[in-house]
Amino acid sequence: xxxxxxxxxxxxxxxxxxxxxxxxxxxxxxxxxxxxxxxxxxxxxxxxxxxxxxxxxxxxxxxxxxxxxxxxxxxxxxxxxxxxxxxxxxxxxxxxxxxxxxxxxxxxxxxxxxxxxxxxxxxxxxxxxxxxxxxxxxxx
Amino acid sequence: xxxxxxxxxxxxxxxxxxxxxxxxxxxxxxxxxxxxxxxxxxxxxxxxxxxxxxxxxxxxxxxxxxxxxxxxxxxxxxxxxxxxxxxxxxxxxxxxxxxxxxxxxxxxxxxxxxxxxxxxxxxxxxxxxxxxxxxxxxxx
Amino acid sequence: xxxxxxxxxxxxxxxxxxxxxxxxxxxxxxxxxxxxxxxxxxxxxxxxxxxxxxxxxxxxxxxxxxxxxxxxxxxxxxxxxxxxxxxxxxxxxxxxxxxxxxxxxxxxxxxxxxxxxxxxxxxxxxxxxxxxxxxxxxxx
Amino acid sequence: xxxxxxxxxxxxxxxxxxxxxxxxxxxxxxxxxxxxxxxxxxxxxxxxxxxxxxxxxxxxxxxxxxxxxxxxxxxxxxxxxxxxxxxxxxxxxxxxxxxxxxxxxxxxxxxxxxxxxxxxxxxxxxxxxxxxxxxxxxxx
Amino acid sequence: xxxxxxxxxxxxxxxxxxxxxxxxxxxxxxxxxxxxxxxxxxxxxxxxxxxxxxxxxxxxxxxxxxxxxxxxxxxxxxxxxxxxxxxxxxxxxxxxxxxxxxxxxxxxxxxxxxxxxxxxxxxxxxxxxxxxxxxxxxxx
Amino acid sequence: xxxxxxxxxxxxxxxxxxxxxxxxxxxxxxxxxxxxxxxxxxxxxxxxxxxxxxxxxxxxxxxxxxxxxxxxxxxxxxxxxxxxxxxxxxxxxxxxxxxxxxxxxxxxxxxxxxxxxxxxxxxxxxxxxxxxxxxxxxxx
Numbered sequence: 080x081x082x083x084x085x086x087x088x089x090x091x092x093x094x095x096x097x098x099x100x101x102x103x104x105x106x107x108x109x110x111x112x113x114x115x116x117x118x119x120x121x122x123x124x125x126x127x128x129x130x131x132x133x134x135x136x137x138x139x140x141x142x143x144x145x146x147x148x149x150x151x152x153x154x155x156x157x158x159x160x161x162x163x164x165x166x167x168x169x170x171x172x173x174x175x176x177x178x179x180x181x182x183x184x185x186x187x188x189x190x191x192x193x194x195x196x197x198x199x200x201x202x203x204x205x206x207x208x209x210x211x212x213x214x215x216x217x218x219x
Numbered sequence: 220x221x222x223x224x225x226x227x228x229x230x231x232x233x234x235x236x237x238x239x240x241x242x243x244x245x246x247x248x249x250x251x252x253x254x255x256x257x258x259x260x261x262x263x264x265x266x267x268x269x270x271x272x273x274x275x276x277x278x279x280x281x282x283x284x285x286x287x288x289x290x291x292x293x294x295x296x297x298x299x300x301x302x303x304x305x306x307x308x309x310x311x312x313x314x315x316x317x318x319x320x321x322x323x324x325x326x327x328x329x330x331x332x333x334x335x336x337x338x339x340x341x342x343x344x345x346x347x348x349x350x351x352x353x354x355x356x357x358x359x
Numbered sequence: 360x361x362x363x364x365x366x367x368x369x370x371x372x373x374x375x376x377x378x379x380x381x382x383x384x385x386x387x388x389x390x391x392x393x394x395x396x397x398x399x400x401x402x403x404x405x406x407x408x409x410x411x412x413x414x415x416x417x418x419x420x421x422x423x424x425x426x427x428x429x430x431x432x433x434x435x436x437x438x439x440x441x442x443x444x445x446x447x448x449x450x451x452x453x454x455x456x457x458x459x460x461x462x463x464x465x466x467x468x469x470x471x472x473x474x475x476x477x478x479x480x481x482x483x484x485x486x487x488x489x490x491x492x493x494x495x496x497x498x499x
Numbered sequence: 500x501x502x503x504x505x506x507x508x509x510x511x512x513x514x515x516x517x518x519x520x521x522x523x524x525x526x527x528x529x530x531x532x533x534x535x536x537x538x539x540x541x542x543x544x545x546x547x548x549x550x551x552x553x554x555x556x557x558x559x560x561x562x563x564x565x566x567x568x569x570x571x572x573x574x575x576x577x578x579x580x581x582x583x584x585x586x587x588x589x590x591x592x593x594x595x596x597x598x599x600x601x602x603x604x605x606x607x608x609x610x611x612x613x614x615x616x617x618x619x620x621x622x623x624x625x626x627x628x629x630x631x632x633x634x635x636x637x638x639x
Numbered sequence: 640x641x642x643x644x645x646x647x648x649x650x651x652x653x654x655x656x657x658x659x660x661x662x663x664x665x666x667x668x669x670x671x672x673x674x675x676x677x678x679x680x681x682x683x684x685x686x687x688x689x690x691x692x693x694x695x696x697x698x699x700x701x702x703x704x705x706x707x708x709x710x711x712x713x714x715x716x717x718x719x720x721x722x723x724x725x726x727x728x729x730x731x732x733x734x735x736x737x738x739x740x741x742x743x744x745x746x747x748x749x750x751x752x753x754x755x756x757x758x759x760x761x762x763x764x765x766x767x768x769x770x771x772x773x774x775x776x777x778x779x
Numbered sequence: 780x781x782x783x784x785x786x787x788x789x790x791x792x793x794x795x796x797x798x799x800x801x802x803x804x805x806x807x808x809x810x811x812x813x814x815x816x817x818x819x820x821x822x823x824x825x826x827x828x829x830x831x832x833x834x835x836x837x838x839x840x841x842x843x844x845x846x847x848x849x850x851x852x853x854x855x856x857x858x859x860x861x862x863x864x865x866x867x868x869x870x871x872x873x874x875x876x877x878x879x880x881x882x883x884x885x886x887x888x889x890x891x892x893x894x895x896x897x898x899x900x901x902x903x904x905x906x907x908x909x910x911x912x913x914x915x916x917x918x919x
Contacts, residue, residue: 082317083350089904093793093820093862100556109557111564117862120793120820122904133321136240137249138313143347144251162793162817173558177502181553204789204822207563210503222597223630229484233373233400233442257442260373260400262484273601276520277529278593283627284531302373302397344369344402362877363910380696389697391704413881416800417809418873423907424811453698457642461693487703490643509764513653513680513722537722540653540680542764582653582677624649624682660836669837671844733838737782741833767843770783 083197084140085128088150090159093120094174097164118162123176124202125154125183129194141193149193153186176201180209188213223337224280225268228290230299233260234314237304258302263316264342265294265323269334281333289333293326316341320349328353363477364420365408368430370439373400374454377444398442403456404482405434405463409474421473429473433466456481460489468493503617504560505548508570510579513540514594517584538582543596544622545574545603549614561613569613573606596621600629608633643757644700645688648710650719653680654734657724678722683736684762685714685743689754701753709753713746736761740769748773783897784840785828788850790859793820794874797864818862823876824902825854825883829894841893849893853886876901880909888913 095118096110106114113119127150131140157166163174172178184199198212235258236250246254253259267290271280297306303314312318324339338352375398376390386394393399407430411420437446443454452458464479478492515538516530526534533539547570551560577586583594592598604619618632655678656670666674673679687710691700717726723734732738744759758772795818796810806814813819827850831840857866863874872878884899898912 080321081351082320083352084317085348085350087346091819091821091904093818096558098557109559109562112860115860115862117865118793118818118820119791119860119862120818120822121791122820122822133315133317137238138236138315138318139249140317140349142249160812160815160819162815162819165817175553175558177504177553177560178558180502181500204791206507208505209560210505211501212503220601221631222600223632224597225628225630227626231399231401231484233398252440255440255442257445258373258398258400259371259440259442260398260402261371262400262402273595273597277518278516278595278598279529280597280629282529300392300395300399302395302399305397344371360881361911362880363912364877365908365910367906376698378697389699389702413875413877417798418796418875418878419809420877420909422809455693455698457644457693457700458698460642461640486647488645489700490645491641492643511679511681511764513678532720535720535722537725538653538678538680539651539720539722540678540682541651542680542682580672580675580679582675582679585677624651656838658837669839669842735833735838737784737833737840738838740782741780766787768785769840770785771781772783 080132081130082133082140083128083130084194085126086143086146086150088125088127088155089122090125090155091120091122092158092161092163093118094163094169095119096173096175098173099171118164121203123158123179125150126200126202127187128197128200129192130197131194145193149187149190153190154183157186158183176203176207176209180211184211184213220272221270222273222280223268223270224334225266226283226286226290228265228267228295229262230265230295231260231262232298232301232303233258234303234309235259236313236315238313239311258304261343263298263319265290266340266342267327268337268340269332270337271334285333289327289330293330294323297326298323316343316347316349320351324351324353360412361410362413362420363408363410364474365406366423366426366430368405368407368435369402370405370435371400371402372438372441372443373398374443374449375399376453376455378453379451398444401483403438403459405430406480406482407467408477408480409472410477411474425473429470433470434463437466438463456483456487456489460491464491464493500552501550502553502560503548503550504614505546506563506566506570508545508547508575509542510545510575511540511542512578512581512583513538514583514589515539516593516595518593519591538584541623543578543599545570546620546622547607548617548620549612550617551614565613569610573610574603577606578603596623596627596629600631604631604633640692641690642693642700643688643690644754645686646703646706646710648685648687648715649682650685650715651680651682652718652721652723653678654723654729655679656733656735658733659731678724681763683718683739685710686760686762687747688757688760689752690757691754705753709750713750714743717746718743736763736767736769740771744771744773780832781830782833782840783828783830784894785826786843786846786850788825788827788855789822790825790855791820791822792858792861792863793818794863794869795819796873796875798873799871818864821903823858823879825850826900826902827887828897828900829892830897831894845893849887849890853890854883857886858883876903876907876909880911884911884913 096113097106168182180199180201187196200210202208236253237246308322320339320341327336340350342348376393377386443449448462460479460481467476480490482488516533517526588602600619600621607616620630622628656673657666723729728742740759740761747756760770762768796813797806863869868882880899880901887896900910902908
């Protein structure tokens with residue numbers, strides 16, 4: 080028996096899309112106004128989906144306070160109110176929302192979570208979201 | 220050929236999270252302010268996902284008025300504007316949103332629906348949702 | 360020069376609508392399912408609107424951390440995850456959202472806030488909201 | 500390695516639900532007020548989900564400007580601000596949202612897209628959505 | 640003492656924007672794709688704002704069931720799932736959302752409501768809304 | 780006779796909150812993580828409210844395409860996908876959302892608009908908004 084929990088967090092960050100492998104012209108063609116040298120920013124909504132059985136004693140999949148503490152320490156303290164382009168995670172990786180989604184999935188895959196990690200989804204704006212579920216198709 | 224319909228309903232209910240198996244102290248540690256003896260409440264958004272082929276004559280998966288009548292009779296009349304902690308469904312089950320999701324899935328699994336039941340999802344607040352899909356992974 | 364800030368908070372609470380002045384029958388007629396003796400609950404979105412000039416040194420109307428600390432201490436700690444019907448504020452007042460709006464306005468009117476209090480608005484559900492602005496018309 | 504992008508578009512259209520195979524009475528019973536002869540309309544939110552690997556050079560699944568140009572040319576120019584009941588796509592098909600979802604999936608399945616088409620989802624109102632993923636279960 | 644209630648309703652309708660006073664060319668220039676002869680449609684969110692004192696006995700501004708019955712009878716039964724361009728209200732009036740807002744305000748101004756009518760607001764899409772408050776500035 | 784139109788636009792930008800008049804320590808105390816030297820960013824929702832009579836010939840307050848062209852040229856081209864801290868508008872002004880609201884109001888006050896400018900409102904996140912209406916109280 081398996082239930083799915085999706086919990087939503089908000090963080091705000093700046094980034095500039097610029098790929099070292101591409102020429103200046105190619106960067107402008109690829110990223111358009113997102114290539115502006117001084118950067119721009121977004122409010123990112125992060126959704127973390129966990130799964131597992133309901134614990135019979137408590138009726139809960141996991142303690143949300145435990146999950147919140149982990150996400151705060153591992154993700155929000157690292158990315159919130161930062162310029163993504165200047166962080167070590169993106170030293171050799173363009174800070175697109177695709178790569179940010181993957182990066183957050185990798186961080187959370189390597190540590191103990193209070194239930195099984197199913198997928199990571201990030202809304203860049205209300206019209207755009209990216210999801211990654213490791214080797215699995217995302218399930219939500 | 221299979222399409223998926225997701226229909227959204229709202230109900231408001233009170234509950235107190237308190238597990239009979241746990242000590243008073245353990246209840247406070249586990250549920251925090253949700254263990255407050257007088258209860259508190261939520262607006263719950265319920266999403267019911269059904270699937271099946273489109274009927275060639277009507278172009279519809281099912282008649283939404285039929286689905287609405289079933290959900291009203293089986294779910295909303297039972298849970299809306301109630302104190303979940305005092306209902307027979309939660310006599311020996313803590314009324315967490317996890318158990319509420321499971322309980323609604325079980326009620327709807329036992330009766331005839333106008334299309335195949337895929338999954339049940341409940342939003343407790345805009346930041347928190349739970350989903351259950353029986354033996355299947357939820358598909359939406 | 361006057362700017363307006365609106366800041367949004369969430370709290371969850373139970374209540375039962377029952378007026379001591381009215382007969383049992385009249386209570387049922389007036390409040391319908393909201394008169395259910397065991398109570399029910401809501402997620403309440405509270406919007407606090409403040410106004411004033413922008414401080415030239417900081418470019419801010421006020422420090423949001425200060426406002427958040429006040430709202431937490433005066434409002435959220437008092438009402439969040441509580442049964443409104445059992446609180447002293449509603450000992451002789453029916454805990455309708457109208458009265459809850461008025462009550463929060465009165466609490467905030469009596470204390471020092473980091474800018475001028477313009478109005479209080481509460482969303483009971485996405486389809487329903489109440490606003491109070493003291494002797495003024497609400498301005499938002 | 501596979502990420503999922505979901506992109507959201509809005510279009511507004513009129514339709515009348517009326518099935519040629521059914522009698523007048525049966526049309527009224529099946530579609531209710533949606534059978535009103537003069538039609539009515541909706542704002543439709545269309546969500547297109549694509550999947551694939553992240554391109555190492557750009558950090559992107561695909562260029563959103565390319566996707567937007569295709570959706571504009573193939574879908575929005577065809578359906579936005581139109582009466583669906585009068586379009587060739589619905590000459591012999593009732594323009595229900597189920598059939599509209601299927602129809603958009605078929606149009607996009609036949610052309611080259613900048614990444615793999617996973618599913619099409621349409622919100623008819625905030626309470627109602629339909630999804631189609633071809634032979635696969637929708638993955639989002 | 641005056642509180643403000645805002646209640647939200649949804650209706651779906653078709654319309655075509657075409658002004659009898661203007662030439663065909665001028666109609667196309669003015670309304671663009673909204674002038675398409677076969678019409679298109681929208682989901683309209685209607686917000687009705689009423690004001691008045693809280694009744695001491697009940698703690699309510701008014702009975703929402705009463706308000707809902709009036710809005711259903713006077714507004715939703717008239718406009719929901721209709722083609723606005725074919726209704727008597729728009730026989731000599733272009734069915735823009737501006738005129739629809741005004742028209743609903745006039746209908747509600749002429750009948751007894753359970754509290755004072757403050758203003759009418761219609762959202763045509765999430766990006767567009769119109770408000771009318773009679774001789775007063777809208778207050779919300 | 781006066782109707783109010785509110786139209787919503789989205790732009791994304793980076794900024795760093797840092798006041799030249801304040802010491803480093805005072806900047807950190809005042810702005811907290813918003814003072815991070817490398818900046819961060821937001822999706823800003825801008826709402827522009829205009830008012831005036833409905834033109835009898837067209838049934839419209841104004842042509843939305845005209846308004847959109849002005850907002851694109853004067854506001855979005857200037858601020859979207861930029862680092863606000865590096866723009867001339869904020870050379871001697873801290874780019875708080877309060878000052879951004881005021882700045883957009885001033886830009887739009889000095890040019891011809893297709894109807895009377897009532898107020899400017901900016902949502903920094905879903906929990907935070909600022910509004911400015913010149914010498915008037917905002918009316919919406």
